[in-house]
Amino acid sequence: MGGLQQLFISTTYPYIRSRGKTAVYWEDILLSSKVNVSASLLPKETTVLMTWNNGPVNTKLLTAAGYRTIVMSSDFYFLDCGRGSFLGNDTRFDQQINPDPETPNFNYGGNGGSWCGPYKSWQRIYYYDINFNLTEDEAKLVLGGQVAMWSEQADGKVVDRLVWPRTAALAEAMWSGNRDGGGNKRTAEAINRLN
Numbered sequence: 001m002g003g004l005q006q007l008f009i010s011t012t013y014p015y016i017r018s019r020g021k022t023a024v025y026w027e028d029i030l031l032s033s034k035v036n037v038s039a040s041l042l043p044k045e046t047t048v049l050m051t052w053n054n055g056p057v058n059t060k061l062l063t064a065a066g067y068r069t070i071v072m073s074s075d076f077y078f079l080d081c082g083r084g085s086f087l088g089n090d091t092r093f094d095q096q097i098n099p100d101p102e103t104p105n106f107n108y109g110g111n112g113g114s115w116c117g118p119y120k121s122w123q124r125i126y127y128y129d130i131n132f133n134l135t136e137d138e139a140k141l142v143l144g145g146q147v148a149m150w151s152e153q154a155d156g157k158v159v160d161r162l163v164w165p166r167t168a169a170l171a172e173a174m175w176s177g178n179r180d181g182g183g184n185k186r187t188a189e190a191i192n193r194l195n
Contacts, residue, residue: 002036005029009041017046024048024070027058039065048143052078056132063138071145074116076128079149079166082119084112122169122194126178126187145174165194 009029016023027049029037042049044066051058055075062069074081090113098108106113125147131139147163147170154162172178172190180186 002034005035005037006041009037013041022046022048024050027051027053027062030065030067031058031061042067044068050146052148056129056134059130059142060133060138063134063141066141068141068143070143071130072148073128073130074148076120076124077145077147077170078116079120079147079163080153081116082112082114083153084114120166122166122190123187125166126169126173126190127185128173129178145170168194 009023009025013023023042023046025042025047028035030039030042030049031053048068048070049062050070050072051062052072052074055073059069059071059073071077092106093113095107099105101108104110110117128145130142130145134142147167149159149163169190172193178185178187178190180189
């Protein structure tokens with residue numbers, strides 16, 4: 001996989017730059033051992049990396065390496081999480097009695113078939129600090145945040161109820177912050193606007 005990705009990037013990156021554009025890639029090209037693209041192919045000045053895995057840990061890794069970053073953490077910003085698998089033939093769901101009441105498992109206290117469960121409530125999104133544990137210089141490299149609503153379980157009939165009010169929570173947190181002038185979370189004010 002890494003060889004194919006390196007070929008793709010070394011071929012497309014010069015074209016992207018020749019058009020005066022900035023290349024944006026998923027974090028995997030730099031952080032995944034399965035992909036393993038050389039950082040020398042990704043100049044920090046003209047590359048933006050989108051972080052989606054491991055929450056603030058990967059944001060820290062990317063910004064500490066000097067990359068501008070867009071945060072789209074599956075732990076906080078994936079709107080389709082917590083709604084179960086979209087596959088219909090998973091026999092793990094056919095469990096009428098909890099096999100081990102003392103330990104969370106697939107259907108009882110577990111992720112219920114959603115690889116990125118639990119469901120991401122507007123509060124979860126609103127509270128996330130995309131600059132958590134970053135130095136001042138690293139925080140300057142975070143360009144913003146983005147939610148994702150993958151469409152395997154969504155269409156025009158249900159998308160509005162799936163994204164609202166969660167996208168509004170992200171918008172407010174990104175544009176005006178989630179704290180007041182005294183540093184306190186503005187959740188009580190936010191709930192009045194979002195309900």
